[in-house]
Each structure stands twice: as C-alpha cells, then as structure tokens.
Amino acid sequence: MSDVRSPVLPTPQPVVNPDTEKFWKAAAEGTFLGKRCDDCGEAIWYPRPICPFCHSMNTRWEAFTGRGVVYSYSVVHRAAGEWKGVTPYVLAYVELEEGPRVMTNIVDCDVEQVRIGDAVEVVFEDTGNGSALPRFRPASTT
Numbered sequence: 001m002s003d004v005r006s007p008v009l010p011t012p013q014p015v016v017n018p019d020t021e022k023f024w025k026a027a028a029e030g031t032f033l034g035k036r037c038d039d040c041g042e043a044i045w046y047p048r049p050i051c052p053f054c055h056s057m058n059t060r061w062e063a064f065t066g067r068g069v070v071y072s073y074s075v076v077h078r079a080a081g082e083w084k085g086v087t088p089y090v091l092a093y094v095e096l097e098e099g100p101r102v103m104t105n106i107v108d109c110d111v112e113q114v115r116i117g118d119a120v121e122v123v124f125e126d127t128g129n130g131s132a133l134p135r136f137r138p139a140s141t142t
C-alpha cells in the first residue's frame, strides 16, 4: 500500500512481542494492519488478542486503509535528546477510517498549518533495523 522510506523524525525501535509481531512485519513491507473483532465487529488498535470492547478472543488481522483524520494534535517546540534537533514537530492522535485513534506524528507538513479534521494518510519510516514506524502525512488530493 505504501513505500517504506527514510525517516524525517527519530525512529525508536518498536517493542515487538507475540501480539504485535505480525503488525511490525507488515509495517516493514508498507502495510498498515489492525485487528477486527468477529463478535462485535469493532476495529481494534493497537493490535491485541482480546477485544477491548467485548473481551472476545475471536479477533483477526485486517489491512486498514491507512487513512484517517487528525483528531487532536500539539506542536512540540521544545524536546530533549534526539528529538531536540527536529523541533517543531507535530504529535497527534489520528482517528483511523476504521475508528480507532492512533498516537503518532504528522510529517511532511507545515506544522503551523495542521488542523483538527485534516485528512491524513499513513507513511512508513524505516528504523534502520528491518522495521518501520507508521506516521501520517496530509492526504494527497489525487
């Protein structure tokens, strides 16, 4: 769905465990996976084996569209460590088309122009170790 590219922001190594291993593997190939509950039908993020809505274990992997809207955001002007050199940057919650909200960064944007409700799409940034972090950028209008 999406290419994996070089990062524009620091890319901490993801914590991979048996519940999220498949997600990170797909992310490295440019696919945004989530889960869906077969009992209540809700989309689930982050990936976990038990549905947080109805506690069913009847959940399965599903390729999400990678599209969503900015639900809330803040522009970070002061940061520490490896983030110090990349300010200002945008920390946001993106509400996915499927429903769940993801804490992420908005990249490839004028940080002062980001607004709640903006359409965004996923982009994957290489961590340099065979994994990739999903981030979001303003959606292309084409």
Ligand SMILES: [Zn+2]
Residues within 6 Å of the ligand: 037, 038, 039, 040, 041, 042, 051, 052, 053, 054, 055, 056
């Ligand atoms: Zn459920």
